[in-house]
Every structure is written in structure tokens, then in C-alpha cells.
Amino acid sequence: MRRLVLLAPAVVLLAGCGPTLVAGTATPSSPSASAGTTAGSELPPDPQPAATEDCPYLDSEFVADSNGQHVSKVRISADQPHPACFFYRPDGKVQLTVRVYVGDAKTATALVNKAAPVDSSNPASDPSGWKGGYESTDDGAVYAVAKGSAAVIATTNQKQSVKARTVVKKAIAALKL
Numbered sequence: 001m002r003r004l005v006l007l008a009p010a011v012v013l014l015a016g017c018g019p020t021l022v023a024g025t026a027t028p029s030s031p032s033a034s035a036g037t038t039a040g041s042e043l044p045p046d047p048q049p050a051a052t053e054d055c056p057y058l059d060s061e062f063v064a065d066s067n068g069q070h071v072s073k074v075r076i077s078a079d080q081p082h083p084a085c086f087f088y089r090p091d092g093k094v095q096l097t098v099r100v101y102v103g104d105a106k107t108a109t110a111l112v113n114k115a116a117p118v119d120s121s122n123p124a125s126d127p128s129g130w131k132g133g134y135e136s137t138d139d140g141a142v143y144a145v146a147k148g149s150a151a152v153i154a155t156t157n158q159k160q161s162v163k164a165r166t167v168v169k170k171a172i173a174a175l176k177l
Helices: 002-015 060-067 105-115 161-175
Strands: 073-076 085-088 094-102 122-124 131-137 140-147 150-156
Touching (some): 060 094, 094 105, 094 161, 105 140, 105 150, 131 161
Antiparallel strands (some): 073 085, 094 150
């Protein structure tokens, strides 16, 4: 109680210094909000496969050659105009996923940092002008880069990040980002 009494004059003094006094309580940030995003903004949800269709910006044969596994099926998310593409191997498991985001520059950077955190990943700058990271994971590897308001992220079940990088570069070229 004594601490409150001592702080009360300081609070009154400080309240008079600001142009406005806002009453209310602070709302804690959502647990789903990612670090590195702007206050009050959240990242878009991770894409989910919604339809069995060819990827509009990557050919299955190219993915099979790049990732080193036969592609048995391709599914895409409902995201438009650039759906995420999910490439499956013959046993029905996903071997490679490519996500394309075009929108807000801060969100693009935050998506890349979520996929390849600055603290743990290696810096990536390929293709020229794109920035992000790459790293091996328990399940494979990730290569994620952003440029302006665009981000492209590839995850592979292979440990070599060069496979994901090859796919990201092809997606960027195909989409003319």
C-alpha cells in the first residue's frame, strides 16, 4: 500500500504531461501473433491443400528433378492469385511445399522470418535482390526469401537446402516477381 501511495503523485504528474490521457487496460497480444510483425497485425494462416490440381507456376517434372523424388500428386491451396503448391511423393506424404505471398512488405518479411528465423538460419540472397534465410530442419530443409511485398518459401523433405532454393528461384522467375 505504501508503494501505491508513493507512486500516486508521480502518476498524476506524468498524466498532466501528455497531450491526452487514455483510460482502459492494455490487451495482451494474441499468442498466434508472430514476433517481428507490427503491433496488432497477425500473419496469414499457413496454407492448406484444398484441391488436386497442377501448380500454376511450377511443373511437377521440374520439382521431381529438383527434389530428387517422383511426384505422384499435386494439390494447391485456395489462396489466390498465387496458391501454395503441395507436391506429394508416391507413399502419399508431402515432399515439397511452395508458398507465395504478395501483399504487405512487413508481412512478407515476417513470413520469411517465421519460416527461416534470423536467429537460427543462414542468410539467403538468391536470386539477386531477394533476402531471407535457409536451414536444415528435423524434417528436411527450408529456403525463404522476400523482396518488397513478395515472399516465396519452399520446404522440402530433403536435408539439402539447395533443392528448396532451386525451386524458389524457378517459382520467382515463373511468377515474374
